[in-house]
Amino acid sequence: MSAVRKAGLVGWGAIGRVVGTALARREVPGAELVCIVDNRPLGDAAPAPQVAFEEALERCDLIVEAAGQGVVREWGERVLASGTDLLVASTGALTDEELAKRLLNTGPGRVYFTGGAVGGLDLLQAVRAVGPLDEVRLTTTKLPSTLEQPWMDEELLSRLRTATGPVEVMAGTAREIPVKFPRSTNVAASVALAVGDLDAVQVRVVADPGAHRTRHVVEASGPLGAYRFEVAHLPDPDNPATSRVVPYAVLRSLAALAGRGGQIL
Numbered sequence: 353m354s355a356v357r358k359a360g361l362v363g364w365g366a367i368g369r370v371v372g373t374a375l376a377r378r379e380v381p382g383a384e385l386v387c388i389v390d391n392r393p394l395g396d397a398a399p400a401p402q403v404a405f406e407e408a409l410e411r412c413d414l415i416v417e418a419a420g421q422g423v424v425r426e427w428g429e430r431v432l433a434s435g436t437d438l439l440v441a442s443t444g445a446l447t448d449e450e451l452a453k454r455l456l457n458t459g460p461g462r463v464y465f466t467g468g469a470v471g472g473l474d475l476l477q478a479v480r481a482v483g484p485l486d487e488v489r490l491t492t493t494k495l496p497s498t499l500e501q502p503w504m505d506e507e508l509l510s511r512l513r514t515a516t517g518p519v520e521v522m523a524g525t526a527r528e529i530p531v532k533f534p535r536s537t538n539v540a541a542s543v544a545l546a547v548g549d550l551d552a553v554q555v556r557v558v559a560d561p562g563a564h565r566t567r568h569v570v571e572a573s574g575p576l577g578a579y580r581f582e583v584a585h586l587p588d589p590d591n592p593a594t595s596r597v598v599p600y601a602v603l604r605s606l607a608a609l610a611g612r613g614g615q616i617l
């Protein structure tokens with residue numbers, strides 16, 4: 353592995369632009385931006401060459417996925433088999449346990465995920481080593497428009513569009529929810545990765561026209577106590593499904609992977 357991590361960024365959107373700009377400015381010690389992969393032609397605005405995914409694998413030793421669950425499904429194993437590490441933002445892809453297993457067993461590259469929009473995962477992961485968490489709940493509250501999905505029927509869409517207060521859109525486990533809302537509930541999968549059990553995490557997705565901040569509340573109890581983590585994020589103005597904090601969580605994960613944080617992580 354080179355002393356400086358050669359990072360390739362997949363996705364030049366709400367997350368990718370902030371991450372890519374910071375990397376290009378060398379704001380993450382120990383990591384540099386080598387190339388960008390995106391569906392759309394990026395033109396001169398991009399701070400690194402736009403390349404095809406195959407070429408990114410040749411140029412990089414770390415791929416940062418900030419594009420969507422489909423990229424993890426389609427490319428995950430190829431990234432790792434090529435010897436390149438993979439940092440995943442679209443953790444919802446890992447609710448496919450067969451895929452998650454294959455990614456764990458493929459190498460020599462390694463797979464990592466970022467905590468993204470949700471906090472407290474380190475503590476949940478620590479407690480899980482003592483014994484299973486018996487109750488884990490996540491309540492995600494977002495602007496209704498960010499939760500509309502192609503599979504929704506007219507009645508549900510109309511409930512979302514005419515809501516004047518909080519409306520429960522769906523309840524289910526972390527196995528079910530991130531697949532149904534692929535761009536807006538990856539946090540459920542992230543909590544499940546920390547807890548180590550997709551079915552143990554009960555998720556409520558709430559649409560609220562008053563949710564000018566996106567809220568994620570994680571509640572859990574286990575052998576050593578009870579936990580509650582609540583965040584209220586400003587949404588990205590261009591893509592309100594994504595909280596503005598997420599690229600900074602990706603950058604934090606990158607700094608840890610690059611191992612030269614300039615801070616004690």
Ligand SMILES: NC(=O)C1=CN([C@@H]2O[C@H](COP(=O)(O)OP(=O)(O)OC[C@H]3O[C@@H](n4cnc5c(N)ncnc54)[C@H](OP(=O)(O)O)[C@@H]3O)[C@@H](O)[C@H]2O)C=CC1
Pocket residue numbers: 362363364365366367368389390391392418419420421422423441442443466467468469470534535536538539542591593594595598
């Ligand atoms: N872990 C967490 O807490 C969070 C995770 N996420 C995940 O991160 C993803 C990205 O978020 P965000 O930046 O807000 O999304 P955006 O839609 O703003 O940007 C995604 C970019 O990636 C591109 N893209 C999508 N698929 C591909 C592909 N197969 N190959 C190349 N480029 C592709 C998109 O192009 P196009 O639009 O043309 O498809 C778009 O330019 C989300 O879809 C979600 O899965 C998001 C928020 C929080």
Ligand SMILES: O=C([O-])CC(=O)C(=O)O
Pocket residue numbers: 468469534535536537538539540566585593594595596598
């Ligand atoms: O950014 C957020 O608040 C959460 C999100 O979109 C996701 O988990 O996919």
